[in-house]
Amino acid sequence: MKAALASLMLLGTVAASIHAGEPPGLWLGTSWYPEQWPESRWDADLALMQQCGLKVVRIGEFAWSSLEPAEGRYTLDWMERAIDRAQAHGIAVVIGTPTDAPPAWLTTKYPETLRVDIDGRRMEHGTRRQFSYASPKYRELCRTIVERLARRFGHNPDVIGWQIGNEYTEDSYDPAARRQYHEWLRARYGTLDALNRRWGTAYWSETFDSWDQIPMGGGTGMGSGRGNPGLMLDYMRFVTDTWVGFQQNQLEVLRRFVDARQRITTNLGGLGWADRFNRRDIAAPLDFIAWDDYVGEGHLDPVRNGATDDLVRGWKRQNFWVMECEPAFVDWAPISNALAPGETRQLVWEDIGHGADAALYWQWRSDLNGQEQYHGTLVGPGGEPEPFFAEARQTAREMALAAAPLEGTAPHSEVALLHDYDSRWAIDFHPQTVRYNQVDVLLGYYRALRAAAQSVDIVDPRADLTAYRLVVAPSLNVISVELARHLEAYVRAGGHLVLGPRSGMKDGYNALNVQRQPGPLVPALGGRVEQFYALLEPVPVAGDWGQGKATIWAEALAQRSPDCRVVMRYGAGNGWLDGQPAALTRALGKGTITYLGAVLDAGLMGQAAQDWVTGAGVEVNGIAAPSDVEVCRRSGPGGDVFILLNFGAGPERVTLPDRFQDVLDGGQVDEVTLPVRGVSVLYRQNTAVGPS
Ligand code: GLA
Numbered sequence: 001m002k003a004a005l006a007s008l009m010l011l012g013t014v015a016a017s018i019h020a021g022e023p024p025g026l027w028l029g030t031s032w033y034p035e036q037w038p039e040s041r042w043d044a045d046l047a048l049m050q051q052c053g054l055k056v057v058r059i060g061e062f063a064w065s066s067l068e069p070a071e072g073r074y075t076l077d078w079m080e081r082a083i084d085r086a087q088a089h090g091i092a093v094v095i096g097t098p099t100d101a102p103p104a105w106l107t108t109k110y111p112e113t114l115r116v117d118i119d120g121r122r123m124e125h126g127t128r129r130q131f132s133y134a135s136p137k138y139r140e141l142c143r144t145i146v147e148r149l150a151r152r153f154g155h156n157p158d159v160i161g162w163q164i165g166n167e168y169t170e171d172s173y174d175p176a177a178r179r180q181y182h183e184w185l186r187a188r189y190g191t192l193d194a195l196n197r198r199w200g201t202a203y204w205s206e207t208f209d210s211w212d213q214i215p216m217g218g219g220t221g222m223g224s225g226r227g228n229p230g231l232m233l234d235y236m237r238f239v240t241d242t243w244v245g246f247q248q249n250q251l252e253v254l255r256r257f258v259d260a261r262q263r264i265t266t267n268l269g270g271l272g273w274a275d276r277f278n279r280r281d282i283a284a285p286l287d288f289i290a291w292d293d294y295v296g297e298g299h300l301d302p303v304r305n306g307a308t309d310d311l312v313r314g315w316k317r318q319n320f321w322v323m324e325c326e327p328a329f330v331d332w333a334p335i336s337n338a339l340a341p342g343e344t345r346q347l348v349w350e351d352i353g354h355g356a357d358a359a360l361y362w363q364w365r366s367d368l369n370g371q372e373q374y375h376g377t378l379v380g381p382g383g384e385p386e387p388f389f390a391e392a393r394q395t396a397r398e399m400a401l402a403a404a405p406l407e408g409t410a411p412h413s414e415v416a417l418l419h420d421y422d423s424r425w426a427i428d429f430h431p432q433t434v435r436y437n438q439v440d441v442l443l444g445y446y447r448a449l450r451a452a453a454q455s456v457d458i459v460d461p462r463a464d465l466t467a468y469r470l471v472v473a474p475s476l477n478v479i480s481v482e483l484a485r486h487l488e489a490y491v492r493a494g495g496h497l498v499l500g501p502r503s504g505m506k507d508g509y510n511a512l513n514v515q516r517q518p519g520p521l522v523p524a525l526g527g528r529v530e531q532f533y534a535l536l537e538p539v540p541v542a543g544d545w546g547q548g549k550a551t552i553w554a555e556a557l558a559q560r561s562p563d564c565r566v567v568m569r570y571g572a573g574n575g576w577l578d579g580q581p582a583a584l585t586r587a588l589g590k591g592t593i594t595y596l597g598a599v600l601d602a603g604l605m606g607q608a609a610q611d612w613v614t615g616a617g618v619e620v621n622g623i624a625a626p627s628d629v630e631v632c633r634r635s636g637p638g639g640d641v642f643i644l645l646n647f648g649a650g651p652e653r654v655t656l657p658d659r660f661q662d663v664l665d666g667g668q669v670d671e672v673t674l675p676v677r678g679v680s681v682l683y684r685q686n687t688a689v690g691p692s
Contacts, residue, residue, distance in 0.1 A: 025407035027358035028348075028396045029056030029091075030378060031324065034082040035066040036367060041383065042082060045364065046089040048379060052389060053396025057086055058323065058360055060149075061096025061166045062128065065103035068145055076152050087158040095149060095159055096267075097250055099142045100166040101128035106141060113138035116174040118217060127371070129170050133246045134177035146253045154258030161262055163290070163323065164250045167269035169276065171239045173216055182211040184238045198509045199230035229429060233478075233510040236425045240277040244285075251285060263287040267323040270294040272308035273439045275428075278421040280460050283315035290323035292362070293351055296333035299340070300347050302630055302647045307446045307458065309354030310411075311419060314459040319355040319410050322348070324362035327388045331374035338376070342677040344388070345395045346645055349679045352402075353632025353643035355411050361392060398681070402641070402663050405683040409636035413455040414618045416468040417446055420461050423477035426506050433534035435552040436502075438475050441599055445474045445500065448602070448609035454621035454631050465490045470616035474500035476518075480508035484520035491524065492589025496616040499525075499595045501553050502532070517555070518595060525593050526561025527584040531576065532597075539573030541582045541598055545611050548604025555597030556580035563587065567594070623682075625654045629674060639685040646674035660684050 030049065034042055049057070059082060060067070068074050083093050104125045107114050113135045115123045123130035131138050153159050171177070189195040192208055201207045206228055208214055217227070217235050226232075247266060254264050268279050270292040283289040291312045293305065312320050325347060329338040339347070348359045363372075365379040378389050424438055449456045449472065457468070461483055465471050471490060476499060479487075484504075491497050504518025513519030517529035533556070538549035544567045554570065556577050568583035585594040592615075600608060613620075621633040622640070628648025634641045642660070646652045653673045660682035662669045672680045 025357055026352070026399050026403040027056045027092075027321075027360075028392070028399050029054050029058065029358065029360040031061075031360060031363040032057040032059055033062070033363065033367070034059060035063045035078065036370070037365070039078070039081070042085050043089075044383060045379065046085055046091060048385065049091055049364070050089040052378065052393045053400060054091060054392075055396075056092045056094060056160070056358065056360065057364075058094040058096055058163060059083075060098055061163060062098060062101045064098035064101060064106075064145060067098060067149070068103065070105055071109065074148050076148065079149075080152070080156075083153070083156060083158050092160045093158055094161040094163055095153060096163040096166060097142070097146050097149065099131070099145070099164075099250065102131050102138070102141075107131070110137045110141070112174070112176070113141070114174070115170055115172040116177075117170075118173055120173065122174075132172035132174045132177060133168070133170075134172055134180050134242050135174065136176060139246065139249045142250055143253055146250045147257065150254050150257035154254075154262065159262055161287075162254055162258065162264045164247050164254070164264065164266045164286075166267055167292070168243045168246070168266070168282065169269070171242070171276070177242070178212075178216060180242065181216055181235070181238050182214060184241065185214060185234065186211055188234070198511070199228050200511060201228065203228070226429060229426070229510040232429050233422060233425055236277065236421070240281050240421075243277050244281055247282060248285065265290045265321065265323075267292060268312075270296075270324070272311050275421055275424045280315040280421070286316075288318065288320060289316050290321040292324035293322045293347060293359070294324070294326050294330055295339060295347070296330055297335045297337060300343050300350075300647075302350060302645065303447045303450070304443060305347060305350055306354050306450070306630065306632075307443055307456075309351055309356065310446075310456060311458040313355040313411070314419070314457055314463075317457075317459065317463065319357045321358040321360075322351050322356045323358075323360055325351075325359055327361045327376040327378050327386070327392065329376040331372055331376075336374065340677070341391060345391055346647075346677055346679060348395055349398075349643055349681075350630065350632070350645055352399075352406070353411070353630070353634065353645070355634070398664050398679070402681050405639070405641050405661075405663055405681075406634060407636070408638065409634035409641055411455055411457075411632065411634050413453065413457045414467070414469045414616075415449055415453045415455070415613065416457045416459050416463075416465060416471045417442065417449065418461045418471065418473040418476055419458050420473075420476055420478065422508070422510075423475055423506075426477045426510050427475060427502060429510075432532075433552060436534070436599075441500070442474045444599070444602065444605055445472055445609070448605045449613065451606060451627070452610045452613040452620075453618050455633060462486060465495060466493065468495065469618050470496045470498070470612055472498045472500070472612065473503055476500070476503040478506045478508060478510065479504040479513070479519045479521060481520050484524075487521065488524045488588070488593075491591040491593050494590035496591055496612065497593045498612055499593070501555055501597050501599055503595070505532075521593070522560070524586075524588055525584060525595050526564035526586045527557055527559045527581075527595065529555045529595075529597055530558045530580070531556050533574060533576060535574065537574070538601070539577055539598075540571030541568050541600070541604070542571065543568030543583065545583075546604055546607040548607075549601045550577075550582065550598035551601055553599045554582065557582065557584050557595065557597050559584060561586065568596070568598075570598075623654065623656060626652050628652060629654060637686065639683060642682040642684075644672065644674060644680040644682065646676060646678040649676065651675050651678070654680075656682070658684060
């Protein structure tokens with residue numbers, strides 16, 4: 001009786017904290033689909049979630065047919081009961097708008113809402129994402145259901161947020177999308193003459209004399225051939241704007257009817273690096289952004305995972321949520337192997353170290369007969385905990401301990417890597433060598449910079465760069481005159497800019513820059529690229545940063561100003577490159593601009609990055625650790641939280657520069673030993689602020 005009373009009191013405290021309005025800083029949760037289970041089961045599931053320590057569920061994002069079983073007939077009561085029951089277990093709710101999966105009555109009655117693929121096939125019911133993102137009728141129906149939900153739950157104290165749709169994915173080639181595309185082009189260019197000039201359509205007699213002649217996606221289709229470069233780049237921008245419009249349609253409704261306290265996001269999916277549209281533009285109007293952290297086949301790659309977090313954080317330059325992650329395994333990878341025990345816990349802690357304020361497992365319980373029966377879950381088909389449950393509970397316990405110190409903190413870096421969708425698209429349309437995988441090239445830079453500086457931001461080139469001592473742009477292919485101005489101003493004010501290979505080749509219309517590379521930045525650099533080469537064999541390269549090889553790509557550079565200095569040169573290689581400059585640098589204003597024309601091997605890349613970091617005077621995080629131990633730092637007005645992760649094969653000892661509070665194990669420590677896959681969370685109060 002006493003115990004029951006105590007646990008009731010505890011429940012009261014948790015529930016009260018949900019009602020208090022402002023959510024605590026750190027959430028562990030899961031996707032829960034109450035509509036798929038008898039209501040009599042809900043309490044048992046929620047009690048298990050509570051036992052696990054979960055604090056939030058996302059519900060509803062595929063529930064349209066349960067919320068509106070026939071046009072205009074709304075059945076929202078069950079959702080209210082589910083929210084109430086969750087609250088009773090101290091669990092808050094994020095509602096997903098159900099627009100990723102329209103019900104059968106909808107697409108039957110309004111077939112024009114169905115998506116058409118590039119080969120002209122109209123989708124059918126029976127899966128999800130079968131809608132056209134451009135369809136006015138579909139948008140109208142989305143608005144209606146979202147308004148119903150928003151009016152009903154927009155002031156519900158247990159609803160803390162909204163997710164619009166789910167993982168925007170497929171563009172559409174239906175007549176409405178085509179019409180909008182032509183209108184979009186007309187608005188952008190005004191006249192066909194201007195469009196023909198910018199796209200250079202005299203080439204192959206492509207010249208258009210009416211807007212509706214203009215094909216979508218490059219004429220031959222994205223991925224199945226190469227279309228006009230200007231057209232292809234603009235098509236990707238159109239796709240982006242159409243998704244932005246799709247989202248805005250629902251966002252406006254939510255803004256009108258829900259409390260500002262309920263924060264609005266979308267879930268941008270499992271492939272942070274996917275570039276089917278510009279994700280930063282999607283993130284811009286939202287309160288925060290979320291992604292899905294899935295490993296799929298293999299094991300956690302801490303460099304790639306941390307970089308993806310940093311990319312996502314860069315879209316809004318603020319902390320984010322991991323809206324989904326795998327409870328040890330997925331069901332869609334070629335080999336959906338399980339992560340090792342403790343590996344998902346490390347994944348979550350690495351995400352937190354890079355700015356995640358929440359992580360939700362997908363999904364709570366195995367669906368009995370849906371399309372994802374084999375996926376990892378916390379609870380199996382019979383409703384009993386899976387082996388992974390204990391790891392989730394441990395993670396929840398730890399997050400509860402770390403929530404207070406992490407409150408109000410975020411990662412900060414003095415180094416930025418630039419990631420640009422226009423450049424990604426421009427190079428991928430015409431890669432010149434299959435070996436040039438831009439994400440891999442960027443990760444090569446990231447790995448080296450993170451080793452040297454411990455933390456790296458990944459941001460858009462147009463972002464305010466003033467806070468960074470060092471800005472590195474691995475493949476900034478598209479540099480318009482305006483972007484060049486922005487980057488040059490950064491350098492003149494004292495920044496250190498490093499441009500990597502393929503930078504500045506194209507203008508904003510994906511046409512070649514006549515100055516050669518780096519286009520409008522040639523005068524600032526006082527040098528340029530004479531010629532680029534896709535390499536068959538590596539070429540030696542040596543100079544101030546050490547020696548090694550150019551691996552897959554090399555550009556021969558030339559000085560054009562006496563104060564532009566050669567930093568690296570090629571050795572004997574493909575003949576054209578022999579003895580030519582591989583990197584140039586020049587002091588400009590209070591800063592420097594450097595151009596590196598080669599993709600370097602990992603060793604030389606590491607030395608180069610170290611040189612840039614030291615040269616720019618970048619301050620590192622503050623705890624020196626063995627190379628297998630990642631050190632993440634989140635800082636706030638109250639102090640610093642360090643998250644140490646051991647990715648090595650044996651235990652690692654880290655000597656600390658100071659005494660820290662050991663958040664997970666308790667006590668004050670001046671060294672920690674991390675077991676294999678170990679995590680340590682250390683807190684140092686900012687003494688200037690005083691005790692909080
Ligand atoms: C995505 C979706 C989920 C689910 C998971 C499975 O991220 O958002 O609905 O399909 O993948 O891994």
